[in-house]
Amino acid sequence: MSTSTIAAIATASGQGGVAIIRLSGDQAWSIVEKLVHFKKKNIQYPVQTGRVYHGGLSLPKGPDEGDTSVSDSAMIDEVLVLFFRGPRSYTGEDIAEIHCHGGAFLSRVILKACLELGAAPAMPGEFTKRAFLAGKLDLTQAESVLDLIEAANIPMLRMASQNLVNRSLNDRIEQLAREIFDLQSPIVASVDFPDEVDEPAREPLRKKLEALQKSIDSILEAASRQDILRRPFQVSLMGRPNAGKSSLFNALLASDRSIVTPIAGTTRDTVSESFTSKNGTSITLVDTAGLRALETTEAVSVEALGIDRSWQAAEASQSILYMLDATNTLKPEDLNTLTKLSSLGVPLLVVWNKCDLLSSKVLPSNPLALEAMTLSAATGEGLPTLFEWIDKQVQTQYQTLPEHYLALNQRQKECFHQCREALNEVLPILTTHSLPLDLATVPLSEALRAMNTLLGRDMTEVMLSDVFQRFCVGK
Numbered sequence: 001m002s003t004s005t006i007a008a009i010a011t012a013s014g015q016g017g018v019a020i021i022r023l024s025g026d027q028a029w030s031i032v033e034k035l036v037h038f039k040k041k042n043i044q045y046p047v048q049t050g051r052v053y054h055g056g057l058s059l060p061k062g063p064d065e066g067d068t069s070v071s072d073s074a075m076i077d078e079v080l081v082l083f084f085r086g087p088r089s090y091t092g093e094d095i096a097e098i099h100c101h102g103g104a105f106l107s108r109v110i111l112k113a114c115l116e117l118g119a120a121p122a123m124p125g126e127f128t129k130r131a132f133l134a135g136k137l138d139l140t141q142a143e144s145v146l147d148l149i150e151a152a153n154i155p156m157l158r159m160a161s162q163n164l165v166n167r168s169l170n171d172r173i174e175q176l177a178r179e180i181f182d183l184q185s186p187i188v189a190s191v192d193f194p195d196e197v198d199e200p201a202r203e204p205l206r207k208k209l210e211a212l213q214k215s216i217d218s219i220l221e222a223a224s225r226q227d228i229l230r231r232p233f234q235v236s237l238m239g240r241p242n243a244g245k246s247s248l249f250n251a252l253l254a255s256d257r258s259i260v261t262p263i264a265g266t267t268r269d270t271v272s273e274s275f276t277s278k279n280g281t282s283i284t285l286v287d288t289a290g291l292r293a294l295e296t297t298e299a300v301s302v303e304a305l306g307i308d309r310s311w312q313a314a315e316a317s318q319s320i321l322y323m324l325d326a327t328n329t330l331k332p333e334d335l336n337t338l339t340k341l342s343s344l345g346v347p348l349l350v351v352w353n354k355c356d357l358l359s360s361k362v363l364p365s366n367p368l369a370l371e372a373m374t375l376s377a378a379t380g381e382g383l384p385t386l387f388e389w390i391d392k393q394v395q396t397q398y399q400t401l402p403e404h405y406l407a408l409n410q411r412q413k414e415c416f417h418q419c420r421e422a423l424n425e426v427l428p429i430l431t432t433h434s435l436p437l438d439l440a441t442v443p444l445s446e447a448l449r450a451m452n453t454l455l456g457r458d459m460t461e462v463m464l465s466d467v468f469q470r471f472c473v474g475k
């Protein structure tokens with residue numbers, strides 16, 4: 001393990017209330033001490049773990065600037081410093097965190113000073129990688145840290161924290177690894193000690209193998225259903241030009257995000273923005289270019305490119321709102337589009353907009369018998385009902401998901417698939433008596449290796465780098 005002291009800004013870039021510069025390694029405290037002037041009465045030596053210290057931060061002077069000690073007059077910020085002594089820390093090393101005011105420039109200046117005082121810039125995920133290498137977290141727990149950071153809905157938060165705290169996914173993998181080992185060991189024993197150990201009966205082994213295959217299939221099946229939790233819950237606004245998509249987009253977000261004009265074809269590209277629904281899910285709302293049948297001469301126009309993107313948005317959606325101008329009638333073009341949208345198998349709501357311009361609130365005819373409502377993006381009438389409809393879609397799509405932690409990432413799924421493929425090779429050996437049983441040891445070892453890789457055992461530096469470079473710097 002590297003013993004260098006690393007440093008990074010641990011908070012998101014930009015301005016905020018507080019920014020945190022995190023250091024990990026033997027030099028963490030000594031670097032902080034060169035920057036922060038603590039009141040003597042507030043600090044005891046050796047510094048205590050888990051304590052917060054208050055002080056003034058000054059930048060160290062260059063060699064030609066005389067006195068190099070920190071002083072109040074050169075102070076650039078008042079900071080809090082949190083200290084954890086290794087090995088009882090996140091990384092297993094000494095950790096110091098400088099909590100400064102949340103200026104983007106300020107935090108960069110402090111980081112630069114830490115680097116000039118000997119810290120190395122942390123790579124993405126390097127703090128968590130050090131925690132993994134120090135045995136503080138196993139690999140799936142480290143991946144759960146990333147899941148927690150990236151989560152955009154409550155079930156994903158719950159699943160990630162369950163695995164982080166209770167090692168729920170790990171326990172499941174370790175149990176499967178034990179079952180594979182139990183299958184393999186009597187075969188290996190009979191091969192290694194043919195005089196002392198009889199060849200095991202094939203039928204009980206076959207039953208064990210099939211149970212194992214079933215477990216892995218059900219894990220992969222549950223994981224594919226839970227994939228939805230790893231994606232943003234996307235709701236796209238579709239419809240002909242001028243239906244009021246951008247107006248509704250802005251009304252739902254309560255912000256003037258998209259351009260609205262009376263000119264048909266105003267929105268040329270998809271525009272995305274997120275809001276948090278009542279039940280705590282991050283919803284990505286997408287405004288799209290208006291759909292219309294184009295002349296052949298317009299096939300490569302900006303509008304055509306925009307319409308392509310509208311369809312891409314529809315295909316990536318968890319729900320679609322098809323907007324119509326209630327002062328117009330349903331056109332054959334709308335029917336074509338609605339038929340095509342229905343075939344995507346995504347919940348689809350017909351939204352008759354501009355109801356403020358209608359004298360009667362009776363819904364126009366709806367030949368496809370699709371779920372429909374009226375609203376006015378201009379006055380806000382009907383918006384609460386639309387928010388409820390979106391909430392209902394989230395609930396319905398999340399409710400049917402398996403409860404336990406299986407929202408596997410791509411790496412984890414690949415390991416389960418490798419294990420499953422290796423086990424597939426074992427079955428014909430167990431069921432064909434003419435084949436020597438010891439042929440099963442190789443695929444069973446491969447299946448075990450896949451489970452070990454899942455847990456982060458026997459991994460090369462390259463494989464580990466692959467996992468941790470998905471993290472942000474400072475985590």
Ligand SMILES: Nc1nc2c(ncn2[C@@H]2O[C@H](COP(=O)(O)OP(=O)(O)OP(=O)(O)O)[C@@H](O)[C@H]2O)c(=O)[nH]1
Pocket residue numbers: 239240241242243244245246247248259260261262263264265266267268288289290291353354355356357375376377378379
């Ligand atoms: N009276 C009324 N006018 C509306 C309503 N919603 C939108 N409009 C008007 O309809 C026109 C078109 O609105 P947009 O929101 O730009 O329509 P769009 O569907 O995004 O149009 P494109 O971007 O061209 O596809 C604008 O003049 C809006 O002010 C509404 O609920 N009531």
Ligand SMILES: [Mg+2]
Pocket residue numbers: 245246247258259260266267287288290
């Ligand atoms: Mg628009």
